[in-house]
Amino acid sequence: MSAVSAVVLALCFLGIYMPAPSLATSSGNNDFIRCLLPDVPSQLVLTPGSPSFKPVLVSSIRNARFVAPATTRPPLCIVTPTNASHVQAAVRCGRAHGVRLRVRSGGHDTEGISSRSQRPEVFAIVDLANLHDVHVNPQEATAWVDSGATLGELYYAVAKAAPGLGFPAGVCPTVGVGGHLSGGGQGLMMRKYGLAADNIVDATFVDADGNLLPDKKAMGDDLFWAIRGGGGGSFGIVLSFKVRLAPVPPTVTFFSVTRSMDQGAVEAVTKWQTVAPALPDDLTVRVNVQQRQANFQSLYLGNCSAVVATLRDRLPELGVTQADCREMSWLQYAAYIYFGDAINSTPPEVLLLNRTLTLGRFYKNKSDYVNKALTKDEWEKIFTWPSGGAVEGQLVLEPHGGRMGSIADADTPFPHRGGVLYNIQYVESWNGNSSTPSWVNTLYDFMEPLVSKNPRAAYANYRDLGIGVNKQVHVGGVSSYQSGKVWGERYFGGKNFKRLAMIKGRVDAGDYFRNEQSVPPLHL
Ligand SMILES: Cc1cc2nc3c(=O)[nH]c(=O)nc-3n(C[C@H](O)[C@H](O)[C@H](O)COP(=O)(O)OP(=O)(O)OC[C@H]3O[C@@H](n4cnc5c(N)ncnc54)[C@H](O)[C@@H]3O)c2cc1C
Ligand SMILES: *[C@@H]1O[C@H](CO)[C@@H](O)[C@H](O)[C@H]1NC(C)=O
Ligand SMILES: *[C@@H]1O[C@H](CO)[C@@H](O)[C@H](O)[C@H]1NC(C)=O
Ligand SMILES: *[C@@H]1O[C@H](CO)[C@@H](O)[C@H](O)[C@H]1NC(C)=O
Ligand SMILES: *[C@@H]1O[C@H](CO)[C@@H](O)[C@H](O)[C@H]1NC(C)=O
Ligand SMILES: *[C@@H]1O[C@H](CO)[C@@H](O)[C@H](O)[C@H]1NC(C)=O
Secondary structure, eight states, X not given: OOHHXXXXXXXXXXXXXXXXXXXXXXXXXXXXXXXXXXXXXXXXXXOTTSTTXXXXXXXXXXXXXXXXXXXXXXXXXXXXXXXXXXXXXXXXXXXXXXXXXXXXXXXXXXXXXXXXXXXXXOEEEEEGGGOOOEEXXXXXXXXXXXXXXXXXXXXXXXXXXXXXXXXXXXXXXTSBHHHHHHHOOOXXXXXXXXXXXXXXXXXXXXXXXXXXXXXXXXXXXXXXXXXXXXXXXXSOEEEXXXXXXXXXXXXXXXXXXXXXXXXXXXXXXXXXHHHGGGSXXXXXXXXXXXTTEEEXXXXXXXXXXXXXXXXXXXXXXXXXXXXXXXXXXXXXXXHHHHHGGGGGTSOHHHHHHOOOOOOOOEXXXXXXXXXXXXXXXXXXHHHTOOXXXXXXXXXXXXXXXTHHHHSOTTTSSOOOOTTOOEEEEEEEEEOTTSOSOOHHHHHHHHHGGGSOOSSOXXXXXXXXXXXXXXXXXXXXXXXXXXXXXXXXXXXXXXHHHHHHHHHHHHHOTTOOSOOTTOOOOOOO
16 A cells, blocks of 8 residues: 555544534434424424435435445434425524534435435435426526436436537436536536536525525625535535536437457557547547446537547547447437437436436445556556456546636636546445455555646545545534645645635634535635
């Protein structure tokens, strides 16, 4: 293990095991619920005794790693608001009675912190799934979307109301708008249109005092900057975002080409590293590396013939032909990229609007950004990295360049812009029988000299508590800036992290919205 990761681990343990007092006595807990009831109908407050408590608690958890902890140290209750005043009441009562809130939109947090707390604290979940309206304004090419909507619901509403428009965000349709847009939102149109967060033009927000801030003017420039990529769970609760929609052509093209190591996969990925970020910005080619194979997949905003011609010229190693292509509408693509051939038998709206999850395997993910291409030898080691049998390791490589490279690091909290060739998501999955991830941690150590440095960057939306967690200034006190810097500078860069912490110091000085990786308040 490298020196750096040893330090990170040590901090991590300190953070998790620091004793902290329970925030509320049991009478305080009842007081919290009693406080809610004048403003929130009782059927919207689920306590552990209620039959729907457990089904709702696990409803948006898809990683098996989080189900048991969430149910063994469950929240005091789950508040399921149907309007803004319920959310305001939860914040006011939580503050008055020492109950922390975990806000949940789509529940896809990669460390599960919207559903569980690793701290000895009394907390309630505010689950926004009932707030999921999407209002599209085709003339203006904008939409207001509630935080509790999923990406699938957003994509469907946009395509229905405004054919010819789409929205640049992630590929998994059950991901929630609230968390995804708060942390950035990388997807297959980011090379042309930027992140989801780059396309936020307004928002409504409940602050740490329970005030409703109806627009960005009420929020002020700093807070409005912070919520466009500074990560969910730190500043308050976003109720809805107004987003700018993006033109999409009637036909987009998917292709899929798989190469084994014998078929030149290593050579193709090595070349892809510099070719993909420099392709025309309406062509994105991402790579999945798994089981010693590389699978190349595209989104092209146009017809197949142009893709074939471009790749024949720029990446002939793939040998893409007309037969590898599939042309479809942008709406069909949104379903196809995730569900594949299921779209042949099930209409895209059924797939995209389905919020029911099946519980998946156990997952541990990490991320990196790459600024300098790796060599063929290095890729060969990565392709053959031992996985120990019980686990499955997968790398997802998404190219940057295009619009991503032309936005300044300070324009939003998300700093991974100019100079980035691509990002890596490491995905390790296993079944319940093998208990700790192994492939991902050893490979991550190996990669350290090959990826971004000072600090080694990571993506806030691929949350990884392994890179550091907050410690409190003193027992029960606010999160310390020094402990936050360890993970925060990797997600946001030094300057942006400091600005986020100063904004936090102004809007939530007492650190009410705090969790294992929330932005700590900084007062200068
Ligand atoms: C299967 C899967 C696929 C994914 N694919 C992509 C992808 O293609 N591209 C990409 O960029 N990311 C992707 N992600 C990561 C995803 O963007 C993040 O996990 C995102 O934060 C999830 O948002 P959520 O609302 O579903 O999560 P939640 O768990 O509800 O929230 C995540 C965090 O934000 C906070 N939060 C939630 N709602 C609000 C709100 N309204 N106001 C303030 N804070 C809030 C939560 O407290 C938590 O800290 C994927 C994740 C999964 C599990
Ligand atoms: C929210 O719902 C409550 C009922 O629980 C209702 O009294 C209140 O008027 C609603 N508020 C808004 C802003 O719609
Ligand atoms: C890790 O990424 C994979 C692929 O994107 C996803 O299916 C899985 O849910 C993620 N893991 C976690 C912990 O969210
Ligand atoms: C692209 O596809 C559309 C829809 O199939 C078709 O109308 C158009 O003529 C095609 N354009 C080219 C250049 O092939
Ligand atoms: C919705 O998704 C769940 C989980 O994957 C699945 O079991 C169910 O059949 C789906 N429903 C529809 C209508 O497709
Ligand atoms: C886990 O291990 C048990 C006992 O060895 C075995 O019966 C079971 O099939 C395993 N489960 C999975 C999902 O591999």
